[in-house]
Amino acid sequence: MEKFRKLTSHVVPLAEKDVDTDQIIPARFLTVIDKLGLGEHLFEDWRNLADGSPNPEFVLNRPEVQGAQILLAGSNFGCGSSREHAPWALMDWGVRAVISTSFADIFRNNSLKNGLLPVIVEAEAHKELFGIVAQDPQAEVTIDLVSQTVSFGNGHAVNFPMDPFAKLSLLEGVDQLGYLLSMEGKIAAYEASHDGS
Amino acid sequence: MTDSNPSPRTMLSKIWSDHVVAQEPESPAVLYIDLHLIHEVTSPQAFAGLREAGRQVRRPDKTFATMDHSTPTLALDLNLVNKMAAAQVRQLAKNCKEFGVTLYDLQSDRRGIVHVIGAELGLTQPGMLIVCGDSHTSTHGAFGALAFGIGTSEVEHVLATQCLLQTKQNSFEVRVEGKMDPGVTAKDIILAVMAKIGVDGGNGHVIEYTGPAIRALDMEQRMTICNMTIEAGARAGMIAPDDTTFEYLAGREYAPSGKAWDAAIDHWRQVATDEGASFDRRVTLDAGELEPMITYGTNPSMGMPLGDRIPTLDQFSDVDQRQSVEKALKYMDLEPGQSLLGHEIDVVFIGSCTNSRITDLRLAAGILDGRKVAEGLRMLVVPGSQSVKRQAEAEGLHEIFLKAGAEWREAGCSMCLAMNGDELEAGQYGVSTSNRNYEGRQGKGGRTFLASPLTAAASAVRGAITDPRTLL
Numbered sequence: 001m002e003k004f005r006k007l008t009s010h011v012v013p014l015a016e017k018d019v020d021t022d023q024i025i026p027a028r029f030l031t032v033i034d035k036l037g038l039g040e041h042l043f044e045d046w047r048n049l050a051d052g053s054p055n056p057e058f059v060l061n062r063p064e065v066q067g068a069q070i071l072l073a074g075s076n077f078g079c080g081s082s083r084e085h086a087p088w089a090l091m092d093w094g095v096r097a098v099i100s101t102s103f104a105d106i107f108r109n110n111s112l113k114n115g116l117l118p119v120i121v122e123a124e125a126h127k128e129l130f131g132i133v134a135q136d137p138q139a140e141v142t143i144d145l146v147s148q149t150v151s152f153g154n155g156h157a158v159n160f161p162m163d164p165f166a167k168l169s170l171l172e173g174v175d176q177l178g179y180l181l182s183m184e185g186k187i188a189a190y191e192a193s194h195d196g197s
Numbered sequence: 198m199t200d201s202n203p204s205p206r207t208m209l210s211k212i213w214s215d216h217v218v219a220q221e222p223e224s225p226a227v228l229y230i231d232l233h234l235i236h237e238v239t240s241p242q243a244f245a246g247l248r249e250a251g252r253q254v255r256r257p258d259k260t261f262a263t264m265d266h267s268t269p270t271l272a273l274d275l276n277l278v279n280k281m282a283a284a285q286v287r288q289l290a291k292n293c294k295e296f297g298v299t300l301y302d303l304q305s306d307r308r309g310i311v312h313v314i315g316a317e318l319g320l321t322q323p324g325m326l327i328v329c330g331d332s333h334t335s336t337h338g339a340f341g342a343l344a345f346g347i348g349t350s351e352v353e354h355v356l357a358t359q360c361l362l363q364t365k366q367n368s369f370e371v372r373v374e375g376k377m378d379p380g381v382t383a384k385d386i387i388l389a390v391m392a393k394i395g396v397d398g399g400n401g402h403v404i405e406y407t408g409p410a411i412r413a414l415d416m417e418q419r420m421t422i423c424n425m426t427i428e429a430g431a432r433a434g435m436i437a438p439d440d441t442t443f444e445y446l447a448g449r450e451y452a453p454s455g456k457a458w459d460a461a462i463d464h465w466r467q468v469a470t471d472e473g474a475s476f477d478r479r480v481t482l483d484a485g486e487l488e489p490m491i492t493y494g495t496n497p498s499m500g501m502p503l504g505d506r507i508p509t510l511d512q513f514s515d516v517d518q519r520q521s522v523e524k525a526l527k528y529m530d531l532e533p534g535q536s537l538l539g540h541e542i543d544v545v546f547i548g549s550c551t552n553s554r555i556t557d558l559r560l561a562a563g564i565l566d567g568r569k570v571a572e573g574l575r576m577l578v579v580p581g582s583q584s585v586k587r588q589a590e591a592e593g594l595h596e597i598f599l600k601a602g603a604e605w606r607e608a609g610c611s612m613c614l615a616m617n618g619d620e621l622e623a624g625q626y627g628v629s630t631s632n633r634n635y636e637g638r639q640g641k642g643g644r645t646f647l648a649s650p651l652t653a654a655a656s657a658v659r660g661a662i663t664d665p666r667t668l669l
């Protein structure tokens with residue numbers, strides 16, 4: 001997993017609420033057997049018009065968001081299926097953090113396992129961020145995982161919650177599988193006391 | 198039991214603590230998984246991870262795989278799906294062989310949608326902790342199990358260690374009082390729950406369904422309810438096991454038998470939530486007030502009783518909510534305030550892990566018997582498993598469907614997520630018994646109305662959205 005400490009970037013604003021994983025990466029692109037190249041199809045059906053040409057209205061096609069590493073999303077982002085292809089596609093496109101007021105549970109879990117940081121902010125800061133980006137699409141936002149803060153505008157900073165275990169894994173870039181494997185003794189003991197009972 | 202007067206506990210709490218392998222401070226719990234179900238779409242990268250690290254599947258005996266998402270339903274021939282889908286299906290066979298996992302492959306008479314076969318094989322049992330790389334794993338909670346969907350990284354974790362790191366969710370009781378009228382089904386209950394609590398109303402929670410209307414449901418209807426629980430954002434849905442559960446399980450392939458059966462029942466009876474246990478949140482519904490439901494928008498909570506009109510935008514006080522309904526109606530090409538009864542449709546899909554079991558097919562066949570699908574309308578009936586298919590054929594249901602002019606297919610996910618070529622065309626309207634009406638879910642540009650098998654079948658007959666009570 002990729003490490004995450006601190007990130008400064010301009011943002012991609014996508015105000016819509018309840019964005020589901022079928023929009024993030026439509027099912028017809030799930031036939032892959034690896035994780036690569038999914039960014040090409042990120043938001044495919046919103047990105048392209050019916051004739052296959054890029055939809056100039058859709059935010060990902062705007063020149064000013066190119067290179068952005070932060071997605072500023074509406075509430076309940078990532079609802080729907082458990083497909084980890086959703087965070088893979090976002091990361092493959094270049095997104096390293098998503099800021100919203102809330103996330104769907106499985107999407108959040110999947111993101112944390114890949115080094116994609118889900119950042120939950122209060123409604124007020126969320127609104128303010130959208131305002132800042134509307135004014136200046138190049139406005140930079142800094143996310144600091146160590147201090148769990150998002151800073152933007154003129155030194156304005158807000159805190160975000162993060163469970164300590166996930167935080168440590170992200171800071172060190174360690175896969176949680178290592179932790180589970182280190183529990184071997186306890187797992188074996190659990191099996192010994194439950195199997196065949 | 199050491200405490201002579203233990204405080205009452207929820208089913209969630211009991212199953213959770215029964216499965217804790219380790220719990221260190223500042224860390225999520227390490228939970229033991231009793232049953233891990235696998236399918237072709239969310240597992241290849243997990244097996245690849247094992248292979249790269251030279252690891253084994255820790256408990257192949259607790260791991261079962263099937264092929265369902267991208268498989269063809271016209272005939273069991275991989276040449277019928279695109280090359281990548283076929284390669285993914287073959288990769289699953291290769292992985293299962295290499296790692297010693299039981300696989301119900303394309304030729305198996307026990308194959309089907311992963312959440313349909315888990316129950317019908319008796320793999321799903323009360324008190325278990327069940328996971329699968331699929332959000333609708335919540336289906337299995339109908340048996341009084343804690344069952345939830347996981348991502349591919351977690352699939353790898355479970356393959357390697359049979360364990361998962363989890364933080365406990367809050368408990369949420371949805372109590373359904375009263376008794377349903379004829380023409381109203383479990384699908385209508387869950388669509389009504391969705392409309393009431395919203396598409397994120399269950400976030401951070403596990404929902405337990407209680408009350409007389411739930412107790413009166415058979416296992417298949419209970420599965421429909423738990424299945425769609427994920428659509429409200431809840432991680433899992435559950436229903437306490439009772440005699441209905443035990444009768445369903447008795448004699449199934451993987452269910453315990455003989456002495457072990459009696460011991461299992463004793464254990465299973467302990468699983469239910471204790472009288473007086475408290476939940477973090479509660480909502481009550483009266484089944485007697487419910488009518489057949491239909492969705493009008495692009496998430497499953499945008500639903501209403503069939504006879505109602507689509508809400509007008511000023512009915513939404515929340516600006517974001519208003520904007521999403523507005524956008525949804527634009528995609529659906531529908532007007533606020535419009536009635537959906539009589540709205541013309543192009544396709545009817547009966548299938549998916551929500552409503553593709555034998556009782557669902559019987560409901561649909563009951564409406565279609567002696568009737569025809571409307572001219573120009575396409576109707577697909579896709580059984581949830583090969584076993585459901587055999588049962589339906591033994592009862593002659595397939596003949597009713599075929600005579601009516603519907604297509605009768607092999608088991609699979611099919612048009613529920615349109616990965617295998619079964620899909621709506623752009624602009625088409627479909628009434629579907631599946632679980633998601635997201636934009637493009639059933640085919641790029643397709644528009645989905647979610648409803649019960651009764652409503653879907655009645656709408657197929659009339660070629661337009663129809664109240665099934667007019668055809669009962």
Ligand code: SF4
Binds near residue numbers: 310312550610
């Ligand atoms: S039927 Fe639909 S919801 Fe169920 S497992 Fe298949 S794709 Fe998922």
